[in-house]
Amino acid sequence: MENPIINVKNVSFRYERENVLENIDLSIPKGSFLGLVGPNGSGKSTLLKLILGLLKPQKGRIELFGMPISKFREWDRIGFVSQKANSFNTGFPATVYEVVASGLTKKIGLFHFMDKKMKEDVISAIHSVGMDPFIHRNIGELSGGQQQRVFIARAIVSKPEILILDEPTVGVDVKNVQAFYEMLDKLNKQLGITLILVTHDIGTVTNKVTHVACLNKFLHFHGDKEEYEKLEEKDLSSFYQFDVKVLSHEHN
Template sequence: MAVKTVLRVENVSFRYEKENVLEDVTFAVPRGAFLGLVGPNGSGKSTLLKCILGLLKPQKGNIFLFDTPITSFKEWHRVGFVSQKANSFNTGFPATVYEVVASGLTAKLGLFRFLSPKDKQAVFDAIDAVGMSEFSRKNIGELSGGQQQRVFIARAIASRPELLILDEPTVGVDVHHVQNFYNMLEELNKGLGITFILVTHDVGTITEKVTHVACLNKHLYFHGGAGEFAQLQKSDLSHFYGHHLHVLSHQH
């Protein structure tokens, strides 16, 4: 029987010394969902990601990936992660787009394995999926921040993960290209069936692109469908965030 829930977070709490960062957080992400995780700075989003990725162990609660407790989960090739790399990438790094994307298969194949024709095709397919085919032989350092971030996403999807986590992926992306970037994520979610968790401050985008929303500020203040989130009053959002919130829409 196929796993219907990709991620389950159950009553998770985490603290750094005496500071509570997460308090009894519970939610689930169904297969094929596009979840937007929003919240103010210091709300615990980064800590929650580290717990989901197995980098931190909660003091309380449990996390399950594909119905397996994270403490015994071994199939990390099923999970992809893209950080805010484009904002701090070393532009002098001597590697082509193809080479960067191909490196995403290392964890799955092993460090010294040569790529088979099927593997090479998977690399080209990933590059094509993010609209970067014409740049495949370009040096990564010659690209804009937005193009680099597309390459990092291609690197993450080359091994065909079932869950892809994106931490503020539009950092370093030119504001004029942000909408196209989100359109690409939406197409990858629908076209490849990858389950997404998108961490963002861009609340306006949440209601237009994602299927589900989780609003975190130490506690989980909201978890539900994007349509339900869009119906919330500004006063509700301000309560979640702890300050007045101005919601911008990216629709044109």
């Protein structure tokens, strides 16, 4: 693989006496859409924190855009969306436009105003996630899935090259999950954003992603979508350490 946009090499991490990640090798090519799957406690969130520079590996190294993470400073090139929808304060007094615009605070400064181009970028980000009709709606009035779309717009308004999403469908109605993944697919293909999606939904992970990584302390599998689809249920069950049934949620 030539010049991966993220390169995790032989990384291990432990909390006190508990080994969470061991000898992880993971290279993510530019423009890819990686589905990161694994059971609760498998180390997925820890791996994200390591990639985001919130934790330091106790063994191994991480490179972002070809640079050691210890020297990397251009964090505006990476966007992050956490599990916000199911815990967001619905009384928060801000419109969709205002929430998305807040994603530019670091760029414009706390007490400065947006110029015409920045305002256009806010509207463009809102359009990219399909929230145009709600642009002046208070975010607390929106559904969980709609709120997550707004948080994604906030994360991409500064035009990052990588977008990391930690279980973004938590709080999203089942009937809207497929539309949510289609929106992410659009961001990946049309805007060229490299996506890392942490998910428990094994059935939908192959619908849109280009690559899959199965993590459970060790990296049990990492390959493209076609390789993943060839895995048998017994293989997945050995990764997860319990029986796994693969279901597809994609409908015509």
